[in-house]
């Protein structure tokens with residue numbers, strides 16, 4: 001067993017950050033980090049009204065956790081599939097955990113995260129005749145994408161079953177979804193006022209679908225609380241989240257523009273999607289911030305890998321690796337050995353994957369891409385609870401060090417304003433008002 005796991009099932013290997021990020025540079029960030037930490041915990045930072053996620057053990061009262069478990073168990077018993085309708089922070093946390101951990105991730109399907117007629121049409125066909133539970137999630141209760149999906153797909157649940165099988169997770173006091181759910185007599189769960197969408201994975205927003213998928217929400221929350229306890233001090237050399245925040249800040253100030261999250265495990269794909277939203281929406285403002293992007297290796301080593309190795313030197317990489325617990329699958333011996341693979345006969349596939357990671361991180365470092373690796377001891381609910389919290393608090397501190405409000409997302413409104421004009425939404429101008437003349441080049 002690796003000996004670098006001490007109090008947490010997460011560890012950071014920073015060797016290949018050098019020489020771009022050296023220990024003394026991290027130490028040099030101590031005052032900045034202490035100031036950001038103080039502003040966050042004293043509630044004096046920008047966006048302080050949205051720090052309800054800071055104490056993961058206090059997000060949900062014990063009776064609310066019990067109600068979520070009960071609802072999830074009942075729905076799981078009485079239905080084949082849960083349809084989660086939501087977008088952004090109202091769906092990515094649940095999807096990230098479910099795709100990574102569920103025995104049968106296909107038991108939960110998603111809508112409202114796009115406006116594709118094709119996607120919705122195929123989903124309707126796929127779900128027809130199945131016993132469906134719907135968890136519609138929207139803090140504002142008015143977001144266009146999930147509202148359209150809910151209107152189109154809610155008939156998958158018959159009128160007689162709607163009260164029991166449709167569950168709404170939304171604001172406690174306001175919004176169209178709250179009214180609809182109240183009028184229909186559906187079960188409701190709350191998106192807390194003091195938690196923004198992308199920080200809501202460990203609230204009812206994420207927890208209900210996660211519990212439906214059969215994942216231990218107790219372990220998830222315990223992992224998050226253990227991480228919170230370890231991240232309570234301000235020293236970046238002992239607080240892993242603050243180390244990560246300091247390293248990102250140093251890289252950014254030295255001309256790195258992109259942080260690429262790279263994993264060698266397809267079931268971590270949506271962890272990276274969740275992480276992209278967390279950091280992109282929190283930091284990308286005032287023309288600042290590392291652009292968070294993600295790759296799935298080794299798949300993308302045969303496409304984007306070329307750019308990473310030899311393109312513009314504006315990328316830093318963060319590998320996300322699982323150390324233990326992968327299934328045993330060995331490469332068989334072949335008598336004729338026509339493919340020349342017998343040198344690997346008897347080797348575990350996971351061992352080969354591990355060597356691919358070791359080779360990639362070294363080649364990229366040698367090619368001028370500073371990189372670090374976040375190791376998960378094992379892919380389980382405890383580790384992922386810790387990881388979620390690790391990224392949340394790192395993101396808050398990183399955003400504050402950057403001088404932005406990590407908890408708002410004013411830029412998201414720009415496309416909505418233009419879209420509502422084009423759609424002719426009442427009160428948002430005349431239809432098509434803001435359209436500019438398109439310039440087609442016909443061939």
Ligand code: PA5
Pocket residue numbers: 087088089090137138139140141142143146196197198199281409
């Ligand atoms: O992180 C955020 O705040 C956003 O991604 C929201 O979660 C997303 O826009 C969906 O909003 P709502 O939950 O109000 O439908």
